[in-house]
Structure formats: C-alpha cells, structure tokens
Amino acid sequence: MKKYIISSFLLFIPVILFSQTTFKGMIMDKNNPKDNLGVADVTVHWLNTNVSAITNNKGWFTIDYKLEYKKLVVNYLGYKTDTLTIKNLDPIHHYITPEGNLDEVVIKSKRNAVQKSFLSTANMFTVNAEELLKAACCNLAESFETNPSIDVSFSDALTGTKQIQMLGLTSPYLSITQENIPSVRGAAQVFGLTFTPGTWVESIQITKGAGSVVNGYESISGQINAELVKPFSDNKFFVNAYGSLDGRFELNTHFNQKVSDKWSTGVYIHGNYRGEKFDKNNDNFLDSPLSDQINVMNRWQYVDAEKGWVSFINVRFLNDEKQTGEIDFNPSLDKGTTNAWGSEIDTKRFETSAKLGYVFPELPFQSVSLQFAYSNHQQDSYFGQKIYDIEHESIFSNIIFNSIIGDTRNKFKTGLSFTHDNYQELVNITDYDRKETSAGAFFEYAFDNLNDFSLTAGLRIDTHNLLGTFVTPRIHARYVPWENSVFRASAGRGKRSANIFAENQQLFASSRVINIDDVGGNIYGLNPEVAWNYGVSYMQRFNLFNKKGDVTFDFYQTDFSNQVVVDWENPQEISFYNLDGKSIANSFQVEVNYNIAPYFNFRTAYKYFDISTDYTSGNLQKPIQPKNRFFANLSYETPVKENNAHWKFDVTFNNIGEQRLPSNVNSLGYSDPYQLLNSQITKVFSDKFEVYVGAENLTNVQQKNPILGSDNPFGSNFDSTIVYSPIFGRALYTGLRFKIK
Amino acid sequence: MKKLLFVFSLCLIGFSTQSQEVKKNKTAKVSIEVDGICGMCKKRIETAALKTKGVKFAIWSVETHQLNVILDERKTDVDAVQKSVLAVGHDVILDEENKIIATDEAYGSVHGCCKYRDEEIITDHNGELKKQKKE
DSSP states (O other), X not given: OHHHHHHHHHHHHHHHHHSOOEEEEXXXXXXXXXXXXXXXXXEEEETTSSOEEEOOTTSEEEEEOOTTOOEEEEEXXXXXXXXXXXXXXXXXXXXXXXXXXXXXXXXXXXXXXXEEOSSOSSSEEEEEHHHHTTSOOOBGGGTTTTOTTEEEEEXXXXXXXXXXXXXXXXXXXXXXEETTEEOSOGGGTTTGGGGSBGGGEEEEEEEESSOOGGGOSOOSSEXXXXXXXXXXXXXXXXXXXXXETTSEEEEEEEEEEEOSSSEEEEEEEEEEEEOOOOOTTOSSBOSSOXXXXXXXXXXXXXXXXXXXXXXXXXXXXXXXXXXXXXXXXXXXXXXXXXXXXXXXXXXXXXXXXXXXXXXXXXXXXXXXXXXXXXXXXXXXXXXXXXXXXXXXXXXXXXXXXXXXXXXXXXEEEEEEEEEEEEEEEEETTEEEEEEEEEEEXXXXXXXXXXXXXXXXXXXXXXXXXXXXXXXXXXEEEEEOOSTTEEEEEEEEEEEEOOOHHHHTGGGGGBOOEEEEOOOSOSBTTBOOEEEEEEEEEEEEEEEETTEEEEEEEEEEEEEEEEOEEEEOOSTTEEEEEEOOSOEEEEEEEEEEEEEEETTEEEEEEEEEEEEEEEETTEEEEOSSOOSEEEEEEEEEEOOOOTTOOEEEEEEEEXXXXXXXXXXXXXXXXXXXXXXXXXXXXXXXXXXXXXXXEEEESTTOOOOSOOSBTTTOTTSTTOBOOOOOSOSSOOEEEEEEEEEEO | OHHHHHHHHHHHHXXXXXXXXXXXXXXXXXXXXXXXXXXXXXXXXXXXXXXXXXXEEEEXXXXXXXXXXXXXXXXXXXXXXXXXXXXXXOOXXXXXXXXXXXXXXXHHTSOGGGOTTOHHHHHHHXXXXXXXXXX
C-alpha cells in the first residue's frame, strides 16, 4: 500500500511540473531601451525543435514549453541570433542587438564621434566614448582636448591640475553633473574633474549657455553632463593599462555582471600612480606632483521594462594623495618647517547616489523620477607653512514629473528640489564654516511644432538661507529657417555662492597676502554672484564635393550683475571683492567639421574671447586668458578588416594667442603666442584587444620660469600662480585596452 | 422610510448605469495599420495623427506599419485619426483585403521617395531598411 502511495505521488510530481506548459517573454531593441513597446514579429524557437512563436506588436511572445527545452533561439532579420538558456518559467525580457558585418562597419565610420544635435532646443552636442578614446588619458579633465568648445589650461605650476573653461569662464561657472546629479562643485571644484576616470565615461553632453532649470540655479556659462558606463550595457570585463615617460601609470578595470533578469551590477576600479621625481627645468621644484589615487565604484542597475521601473544605485570611494614642492622635500621631516618648501594634498571622498524612474506603462509620455545624492569630501592640505583643510558634506535631492499638456507637442517638467551643504574650512588659523540649505520648485515648458520651431522656457523659485529667495528664468528657442540649418537663441540667469578658497587653491602656493574685502555679505563677508547669459548660434550643414560637413557660428555674452572679483594684479597680494562696475565675458566661435574622405575627418575652430572686469585698478582684460585661439583636429582610420582590425590616427593642433599677465611679470606684460601639438596612434587588433601610443606637446613647448622666486620659496617673491603655457615638456605614453563582451 | 431608501437606491442604480454609459477613456490606446515606407512617412503620419484634436501621443513603426495612438475618447475617435492620416496621403489598412485608400490628390502630395504604392520605390527602401537595421 505504502508503495502505491509513493508511486502515485511520484506520478503526480511530473504532472505538477508540466502543469505550466507555456513560457512567456518580451523582446526589445537595445538601441532603444526606453521603448517599452517591444519589437514585433521576432521569431523564437526552442533549440533543435520545431516549436516556435512570433512576438506580437508589443514584443510579447508565448511559446509551448516542455521540461527538456533548455535553450531558446531568438531570431530577427538584420539582428544577431541569440540563444538563451532558460532556467525557470519566469517571463524573460531580452534585448536583441543589430548584426555586425562589413556593411555595418561602413555605416559606423560615417557616424561622427561628436554629434551636434539638430533637434535639441539648446546648443548641445554629445561626445561619445569613441571621441574620448582619441586622447587616451585618463580622466574627465583631460577628455576635452580634441574638443574646441572647451578649453583646457594649467591652473598652477605645482599641482599640474588641468582646469577647463567654457565661453572664457572657469569651471565654477559651469554646472558639471554626473548623470544629471551635480558632481564637481563646492570643495571638489578644482580637482573634481580628475576624480572621474575616462574609461568610466560613456558619453558627455555639453550645453553652451544657460542650462535647464531642472538641474538647479547655479550654472551660468553652460553645462557638462557625463553619463557613466552602465552595468547593463558595458563590457563584461574591461582593462585599460597606461604608462607614460613622465612616470605616470594608470590601471582601470571594469567587471559587470547580470545578477538576475532585472538587476545588473558593475564594479569599477581605477588606480593611478606617479612615484618618480622630475625636474627638467632645474628650478629645484617638481615639474609634476607625486601622486597616488584609488577610486572604486559599485553600480547597480534595475530595469523592469514591463512595469516601467528603472533605477540606479551608486556607491563610490576615492582616496587621492599628492605631494609637490622642492625636490628634496621630505614630508615626514620637513612639513611645517622652512628646511624645504613642500605641499601635500590628501583627499578622501565618499559618495552615494540613487535614481528611481517610473514610466507609466499605459502613458509613455508620463514619468516620475527621483534623484538623491550624498557626498562627503575631505581635503587636508598644506602649502609650505600655509594650512588649508576643507570638509564638505552635501545632500542633493530632486523629484521631477514629466507629462504633456493636450498632446506631445506641449511637454512639461515640474518638480521640487532640496539641497544642503555643510562646509568646514580652515585657512591657516581661521575657521570659515558655513551651512547652505535651499529648497526650490521648478516648472519647464517645452513646445515643439514638429516642424521648424521649438522652445523651452523654464522658471524656478528657490529659497536659500544665505542667498535669499530668488527667481531663475531660462529660455531656449530653436528655428529652422531653411533646410539643414538651425538657428538657436538662449537667455538665462544664474546665481551662486563663490567658494573663494576652494576655487583658487593655487593662491596658497605663493607668498601673496590674502585680502577679503568684507562688505557684510553672508559668504566670507561677500555677496553672491549673479549673472545673465545670452547667446545665439547658427549651424549649417553642407555637402561639398559630395562630402558632408557642417559649420557653426556662435556668440555668447555673460554679463555679471554681481561677481566675486579675484584680483591678482598686485604681485604681493590676492584680493577678493564684490564687483563695482562692469564685468562682461564675450565669446565668439566658428567651427567647421568636414569629412574629407571616407574615414578621414577634419575639425577646425577659431575662438575669440573678450573678457573684461572692472578691478579696483581699472577695467582690465582677464589675466592669463588668450584672446585668440585656433584649433584643428585631423583623424584618420584605415578600413576595417574582417576581424575588426584597423589603425586609427589622430592629431590635434592648438594655437594659443598672447595672454595678458597680471602685474609686470615680464616687461611687456603679455606672454608670447605658442603652438601645441598632440597626437595618438591606435592599433586595433580585434574586438577584444587594442594598443595605443601617443604624445602630448610634441614640439616640446615649455614655460621658462613658471615659479617666480623659486630660489627662495619662503621669501616675499615666491609665486607659482603665473602659468600660461605647459611646464612639463613633451610627454610620451602608451597603453592597451582589453575587453570581453 | 422604506420607501425613501428604495427611491434612494433607485437613484444610485440610475447613477451607476449612467456613469457606465458616459465612461469614455481619457487615455485610450488605439492601434491602426497605416501604409508608408520611410522615416519621412513616419514623421508625416505621426504629425497628422498628433494634430488631430484629442490625440495625445502617436508613434508609427516603419517595420510593422502600426500606428499606435493614445487619444481622449471624449474628444475624438479612431475615425478622426484615420481621416487625418488619409488627408496627408497615407492609406489605412483594415485587414488583408480591405483598405481605405487616400485620395489621388492627397497621395500626390507626398514626397517622391515616399510613394509607397510604387513597387520600385518599396524595393529601393527595403535595401535601405536592411542597412538601417544593421546600423
């Protein structure tokens, strides 16, 4: 009897297992992951069977299932055939990828690595990873060298940190975001860009002029948004190793793993190290600092296309150490003494952020997203006998609701934001602590007539404990007067509190006396900065000798109604005071892109900057800022072989015009113009492996005397802030990249 | 009292039946098949659909010829959308055999490369479509 019971039980088990005899899933296109409508007419069948099904117009399929079926084949014309291993009967969501063959490559090479948006209302362009590879190095600050809209310059003779500028204004006037969450700001202002490794960046969106009110009120001259690689789409494994003759080594590794149907995760590790001392110009000072950085990030990505949920969670830790100064400086013995001049800058940063997005499955035009970020930034540093410590704790949160008015020609975004910044700053023996808290509401309306006109108008109201309650209006318009041309205009207001020490850290590496003109304001005794930015641009695409090209003219003006003027004019001091009078930055740029031949692209630009400020000593041009610049970039790729092997060549030329020097550093008061040449050659062996060799500053341009008074660094003439050309000469580097998809 | 309750419940019934009758979906999803061949057709079809009063969202697929529309049933219906599409020169396919043909005048207004009734142009586009897919 017992036996029977057992055997009948055994009989039942298979029945239970077989009871669910169908398997469901959805097929989507990777190129368009937001399209939750799916791909219709995709064929799926079980491997080595005749059991098949076709997706409906929403991309869903239902296929008969038997226990022995383990592998599902997904087939669609023009796309790669995928074979999936099915472990359970949970519905699957699968993305298909376009097929790669020779045809594809031909088309790919025509696609530009920099895409100038034709449809966007703002003057925006996207730099993708392919363009970033042109200058192999190494972090976000160095990734703009092949791009004329952003200027890269050295900030000082000691730290060698590259500063970026847009429209002739330094990075504090830009809003730099990482996936639309403000990232390089506050205490991280000067070094922040060097804290994002280049290989982590998937693409960069650069917007000139007033930005969107959704991202806050701080931006004045433009916005730079970096999209990082996504665990879901990045290579399973990636490694990039780099080494240069100036003693710099870098290593980047990525590991990405699909955890479940909906969850993916990635671990990204970056390390860079420079341990060798160089003093090529014999001024007894290191030409570039000794440095050591460890940067680790873990990302989690959640996608549920069926229900409309998308989420990202990031956790990141950074430790960055720099030592600079005299060759013989030994921190353990000489710190705080006058034996030798030296400096150490140690930064520890922790950040975490989370994003949650929900697209209403029934209403694809309606969505809600929530952003939250927390960061703790701690910099301990000294410059000779000067001490500068800053700790900045920051909370950012933003909730955005997207929908339409009537139909999709009228869209709007509205939401609320809250930010909190807690600064604890120590300058020598003086504490400068402050807390900034703000809450704001915004509304942005976008109109598109689906033909030749679109407009975005935004308004936000914020109440801030130190800046008061204020309104930020911004407007962008786009008009297509005739075929292949776009005319754009923008205007907007920005307001911010200047972080005078963090933004001008190079001042500590000089004997200058710090002078703050206290007017009773809330931030270091100063009032906040307020500026209006106006801009127009015109782009025309053309076809010359049957080859495509485009030309863009743009003109922007930034008009400060209040500014914290940084005055370097007196060689013995640096003064910060509120603007009394006018401060205007004019920027004009003309840029031409032309595809000379297949695989052969040319980009050139001329830029003119006229930036003048009323200093106490009169109206002067901004110091260390060339009025004229010329830029050219040539890139060539050999045709791609079947195994994807090819060569890439890239050359960038810059002509930097004369620059006004503050105080009479040399008798003329102007620096000479000079030329810079960078180049890189990449050999791609296959989809998996490539090697690159490059040179920066090929013609070996060097500033003769970057550190004034270097023979007596504790004397009254010591100044390392007057730097207008490269300090380090020619730099050669090489590296390799290896990836497994 | 009983009477009152009875009348009251009658009223309620009346309300509920009435509300069922007038219940029109503010965001109804509608899918119709529209003939066309390229990205330019896509733009023309979507624009025409969207410009129909009461249509909130429109997307047309080059591959499947499906025009997916979200519309406010209180203000418009499928017929109105079909009319808009026909007016810009695109045929509406009802099923295998039945089609609503756009007028010759409307069809004449579409761009030369969008002449979807022309076999030659279709084959021409199919080549391109393949390339596009592979991109």
